[in-house]
Amino acid sequence: MGNIRARSDNGKLFFDFRFQGKRCREQTTLDNTPANSRKLKKILERIEAEITLGSFDYAKYFPNSPMVAKFTSSARGTPSTGDTPLFKDFAETWLGEMRIQWRDSHYDTMCHTFKKHLNPAFGDKAVSCITKVDILNFRSSLAKVPGRNNGYLSATRINHILTPLRMLLNEAADRYDFITPYRGIKSLKVPKTDVQPFTLDEVKLILATVRSDFKDYYYLRFFTGMRSSEIHGLQWKYVDFERRQILIRQAWVKGKLVETKNDGSVREIDMSKPVYEALKTQLKKTGNYEFVFCNRNGEPLNANNITNRIWHPLLRHLGLEKRRPYQTRHTTATLWLASGESPEWIARQMGHTTTEMLFRVYSRFVPNLTRQDGSAFEHLLKTTL
Numbered sequence: 001m002g003n004i005r006a007r008s009d010n011g012k013l014f015f016d017f018r019f020q021g022k023r024c025r026e027q028t029t030l031d032n033t034p035a036n037s038r039k040l041k042k043i044l045e046r047i048e049a050e051i052t053l054g055s056f057d058y059a060k061y062f063p064n065s066p067m068v069a070k071f072t073s074s075a076r077g078t079p080s081t082g083d084t085p086l087f088k089d090f091a092e093t094w095l096g097e098m099r100i101q102w103r104d105s106h107y108d109t110m111c112h113t114f115k116k117h118l119n120p121a122f123g124d125k126a127v128s129c130i131t132k133v134d135i136l137n138f139r140s141s142l143a144k145v146p147g148r149n150n151g152y153l154s155a156t157r158i159n160h161i162l163t164p165l166r167m168l169l170n171e172a173a174d175r176y177d178f179i180t181p182y183r184g185i186k187s188l189k190v191p192k193t194d195v196q197p198f199t200l201d202e203v204k205l206i207l208a209t210v211r212s213d214f215k216d217y218y219y220l221r222f223f224t225g226m227r228s229s230e231i232h233g234l235q236w237k238y239v240d241f242e243r244r245q246i247l248i249r250q251a252w253v254k255g256k257l258v259e260t261k262n263d264g265s266v267r268e269i270d271m272s273k274p275v276y277e278a279l280k281t282q283l284k285k286t287g288n289y290e291f292v293f294c295n296r297n298g299e300p301l302n303a304n305n306i307t308n309r310i311w312h313p314l315l316r317h318l319g320l321e322k323r324r325p326y327q328t329r330h331t332t333a334t335l336w337l338a339s340g341e342s343p344e345w346i347a348r349q350m351g352h353t354t355t356e357m358l359f360r361v362y363s364r365f366v367p368n369l370t371r372q373d374g375s376a377f378e379h380l381l382k383t384t385l
Contacts, residue, residue, distance in 0.1 A: 002048055003181070004040045006032040013040055017159040017246040018178050019051055019058070020071060021084040021128035026062050033202040052183055054131025079297065084176045088123035094168055105253045117142070117161050127172040131154055132181045135165070139188075156379050162187070195361060198222075200338075200384060207316060213285075214310055217293050217301075219278035220246075221325070223381070224269050225332035225350045228261070228325060229253050232300040234292045239279055246273040246279075248351065252300045264353040267353075272376045274381050333358065334365040349374075 002017025007027075013036055015026040030036040043061070050056035058071045070213045085093075091114050099107050121138050122130055142161060153161075166182045173180035198206070203222050210218055219221055221232055226247060233252035240247060246269040250257050260266050271279070282292060289298040303325075329350075336346045343355040352358065 002044050004037050004044060013037065015040065015044060015047075017044065017047060017051075019056065021126065021176055021178050022067075022070075023177075026065055026067075048179060052179060052181055053131050054133040054181070073212055075226075084126045084128040084172065086123065087125050087127050088119045090127050090172055091119065091123075091168060094171060103253070103258050104256070105258065107305060108254075113161055113164055114134050118165055122165075127169065128176060128178045130169065130181055132183070132185065135162075135181060135185060138165075153226070155190045157189065159187045192360075195330040195334070196321070196332065197334040197365075198320075198323075198327065200335060200380075202320060203331060203335075204385065205251075206314065206320075210314055213309065214306075216278040216282040216285075218328070219274055221328040222331055223272055223275050223335075225329050225336075227251070227329060228303045230265075231293060232291075232303060234256055235290050236283070236287065236292055239292065241279070242277070244276055245269065246271060246275075259350075265351040267348060267351050269349050272374060272378050272381055274385060333362050335380070336377050337362055337365045339376040341374065341376050345374065 002015065004013055005016050006013055011032045013028050013030045013032055015024070015028070015179060017024055030040065047056060047061060058065070059068045063070065084090075095107070095111060095114065098110075102110070121141075122134070125134075139158060139162060141333075142153050142158045145153045147157065162185075169180050169182050172178075178354050194348065205343075207215060207218060207222070217231070226246070226248070229251035230248055230344060235247065235250075238247040238249055245252075248260060248265060248267050248269060251260055251265075252258075279292070286292060286294055286298075291298065291300050293301050295301065307325055312322060313321055333350060335352075336349070337358070343358050347353075347355045347358055
């Protein structure tokens with residue numbers, strides 16, 4: 001942020017601000033009085049707003065300043081690289097520094113985002129020369145990029161692309177002492193998640209029809225709320241039959257075991273009777289292997305292979321609407337809620353640190369809040385399965 005200061009020798013006020021990574025001090029002939037200070041502060045506010053928007057013309061405000069030649073060669077000016085690195089160079093440094101904080105899969109995603117989207121747009125610009133207009137134009141261009149299903153990139157995807165841009169520019173602004181151009185840019189509004197859980201009757205139909213070698217697998221999918229990566233990474237050492245708990249400690253992501261998604265994801269899932277019996281049955285099949293659900297070589301199942309060869313064909317066969325496998329997790333949550341389980345207990349089972357997501361995503365499935373544990377759900381299954 002800039003300031004209005006007074007000279008120590010004559011008491012005259014001067015502007016002190018940063019532009020394109022350089023400190024700028026422009027003198028005035030005004031004495032140091034409250035009225036003059038307020039007047040210059042209003043001008044400084046306009047200057048900083050225009051810098052943020054990328055429309056600042058140095059010569060307009062300070063036509064006789066020797067700094068004009070450094071910053072502009074036209075009416076709006078041609079940005080100089082100042083003393084800050086190019087975006088692509090700083091991105092390489094920043095990604096290297098952040099890698100230790102991220103899972104490998106997240107690091108790979110971030111690198112892909114920079115390579116495909118951010119470096120082509122900003123790579124050859126100095127980080128201090130990127131303007132708010134540049135960012136807004138880039139965001140608009142993303143809305144025209146082809147996406148899935150013959151559409152365009154969703155608001156969620158665009159926000160995910162812009163998040164590392166915001167993080168990098170904020171970090172660069174802190175290091176090189178310039179005003180981040182990302183100020184005032186809000187994330188695009190994302191439509192509320194519309195979950196499509198299965199009804200209990202549909203779950204019963206699926207379990208009665210699915211291939212026998214995948215029946216136990218889908219019992220866990222429908223009645224534990226586990227993510228695909230958590231189920232595929234589940235090892236027998238994390239199945240506690242004595243306490244009837246599944247310990248979530250790791251996940252199978254892109255062909256390797258990794259730590260769970262976040263601290264809240266480390267949890268213990270209480271086994272209902274159907275889940276307990278399904279795991280006991282599965283133990284006879286794969287108990288000699290490390291992973292609970294695995295192929296003949298003892299390796300974890302491939303999520304895409306199961307989706308394309310088992311899941312979607314099964315839904316078509318039963319005449320059910322095509323849905324992502326993740327809807328089984330939503331189904332678990334809605335069944336727990338429908339049976340009257342405590343939201344706090346459900347949040348712990350799902351790996352949520354608070355109940356906020358339950359009420360935001362599943363609010364229309366909450367009939368009452370009377371139960372405190374898993375017994376109501378157990379009773380629901382016992383009377384219907």
